Amino acid sequence: MLSRRLRSVALGIVLPIALGAVLLVLPVFPPIDLTHVSVPSGADSVELAAGARYRAGGLMRVLLGDHWRELWTTPLKVAVLKLHDFDGGLLPIKEGGGLETRSLHFVSRNGHRYVFRSTDKELVRLFNYGLSRSLVARIVQDQTAASHPASALVAASLQAALGLPSTHPRLVVLPADSLLGAYEPRFAGLLGTLQEAPGEWLPDPAPVDPDIKETEAMLGRVDSVPGNRFDARGFLTARLLDFLMNDWDRHAGQWRWAAIPRDAGVRWLPIPVDRDQAFARYDGLLLAIARLRTTKLSRFGPAYPHLQGLIRNSVALDRRLLAMLPRTVWDSVRGFVVARLSDAVIDSAMDRMPEVYRLRSAAMIAASLKERRGGLASIATEYYQLLARRPEVHVGVGDSAELNYQPDGSAELRVSGELRRLVPGETELLELRLYRGLDQLKVSGTKGGIEVRVLDSQGRELRPGTGGTPAGTAARGSHRPGAGASG
Secondary structure, three states: OHHHHHHHHHHHHHHHHHHHHHHHHOOOOOOOOOOOOOOOOOOOEEEEOOOHHHOOOHHHHHHHOOOOHHHHHOOEEEEEOOOOOHHHOEEEEEEEOOOOOOEEEEEEOOOOEEEEEEOOOOHHHHOOOOHHHOHHHHHHHHHHHHOOOOHHHHHHHHHHHOOOOOOOOEEEEOOOOHHHHHHHHHHOOOEEEEEEOOOOOOOOOOOOOOOOEEHHHHHHHHHHOOOEEEOHHHHHHHHHHHHHHOOOOOOHHHEEEEEEEEOOEEEEEEEEOOOOOOOOEOOOHHHHHHHOOOOOOOEOOOOOOOHHHHHOOOHHHHHHHOOOOOHHHHHHHHHHHHHHOOHHHHHHHHOOOOHHHHHHHHHHHHHHHHHHHHOHHHHHHHHHHHHHHOOEEEEOOOOOEEEEEOOOOOEEEEEOOEEEEEOOOOOOEEEEEEOOOHHHEEEEOEOOOOEEEEEOOOOOEOOOOOOOOOOOOOOOOEEOOOOOEOO
16 A cells, blocks of 8 residues: 555656656757847948847746846847958958857958857757757856856956956857858858957967967977977966956867067977856856756856866866966966956946946946956966876976975976976875876886876886886886885
8 A cells, every 4th residue: 555655656756757857858949040130231330239049037037047148139239240341341251269259350451360159158059959959058048147248358358457368259140241252141140259260369469379279289399399489478368368268168279379589499389279167157046056967057246156167178178288386486476467457447348238238237347357366376376286297297398397306305396497386285196197108207216195107108117218217216107105216
């Protein structure tokens, strides 16, 4: 009798859940497309809402969040891009974009390169065709409203204030125009930002290589070509700005790199791109539940979220590029960022928004940035300590490394002129990746309290006989506390 009742109760719970799950994935809706507005011939501007579909009632706002819905659904006047006139005329050359943004690359008749990036996103591209027509796809697409539709404009101003390579994005609407050619059906009538392509705006001196590289290509040069270095200090500057803006989506694909001549070699300058997640506000009941597992879906405000939410997409790259920067450099860069981003600079950046957005969001964003600026030392110190536990240092084929154990248990690591002091209690494990083999490493002193693993470029432990055995190298490529004295 009891068993029958339990089965009845279980079915009463399981069946509605199963039915709800089926309804979520049934392909019953038409495909989602970006909104294309009609632009009258010869018009200089049009009035439109960036995302009228993100309008929501009370219950939906409770479940899926307020986000920045008011901005997305409020009409604003936007300039029409004059393809024949802008910078001598614009010609499309290729379609770009990742999984979410629809983008089109242009070259002007004056030889400059530009990129148009849609303001609205296509999150349904994360799904196959059938699932993209389901209710769950609509729910995911709705999260576009968590991003600020003018975030790129504000971020560019703040980047420029820190001396970071930046662009000058402007909100425009692409008209229907024969110059778009085969791209016209997908891009005519779209709202988006037009900005210079990465590398069009760089400080002197001019790059030694006109091609702007993606992160993987840049690291390939650093690892294989002597005299190539990346600008770790500039990268840290940009990362601290990421923290201030709550921009958690800073994986390797969100950077470009310019080769700048320096010290008889090349210094790769970081160019932050794609600021869609700056100032993002993921609120609502369902997002609060999702945040228990996906911490990066945080809500921008005056307080920093949990550190893991800010670094989840970037920690692997950060661990490599910031490995040789000591605490003093972190403190110096943090002081520079705080000093440069004064109240006046922050307030001026808010003026880059269209007026209707500025009236509805500038005060909140500016106040939050100023509050977060005051807490930058704390969050930066927390991140420094996290990265310092297990630094990952790559020694390219043209470089060499010296590891000198100190009497107090610390170790000094020198890689081609750069020095990092590693302290027990702060650093547990140092990973050294040698691209040419063990003969790149020289070890001296008595091993202390820091474990050292010696690896090849693929992450495999190096052993004696694979490129030579430096003095003091342990048999399995590791230096462990108490393993004995080195020569």
